[in-house]
Amino acid sequence: MTETARPYIPAMGRHWMLFLYDPFARATRLSRVHGELLDRAGVRPGQTVLEIGCGPGDVLLQLGRRVPDAKLIGIDPDPAALRKARRKAARRGLEITFQLAYADRLPLPDDSVDRVLSSYMLHHLDTDQQVAALREVGRVLRPGGEVHVVDADGTPHQGSKRHRHPRLAGHTPDRIADLMREAGLTAVTENGHGERPVIGRYAFVRATA
Secondary structure: OOOOOOOOOOOOOOHHHHHHHHHHHHHHOHHHHHHHHHHHHOOOOOOEEEEEOOOOOHHHHHHHHHOOOOEEEEEEOOHHHHHHHHHHHHHHOOOEEEEEOEOOEOOOOOOOEEEEEEEOOHHHOOHHHHHHHHHHHHHHEEEEEEEEEEEEOOOOOOOOOOOOOHHHOOOOHHHHHHHHHHOOOEEEEEEEEEEEOOOEEEEEEEEEO
């Protein structure tokens, strides 16, 4: 049964801006950040990987080329983004399952996933939704499975007390790590950071089920 639709923030922040996603990703070389995330995730052939908030599917498309024998699943609440992701996968001949779902209600059984990925999605959720989503991540991960997150780093710049985007206020790597611990995940670590034009600063945080 499909869950009743509820409000969400789409990949580009506005539904009508979805057509700008690919040009934006090319201009900012977002694929390099995705590549860094995948380097850290260390997916192996035969593993099952879930991306929460997959949007137009670019992370899983890159992973499908890297590890063609992995089972890849992407969920997102945006039907338009999922249609775009399916078209991209079909053009590349990649078998990826894209499903309409919310991060705090994952349509997967317990202990069924080896890796969970999240790219620039967590800050789209309110705090209670973030914890609920990370609890769901812990539920679907197999024992010893890992979640790898890359997200904007809302740490104020030196000399500034505010971030340019209100949703990033307080959204720091330490805060993400605290949310992971609150959700029951373990071995939580910040394992890298970077900065790119337009995108700004970003950080990687990982945890284990």
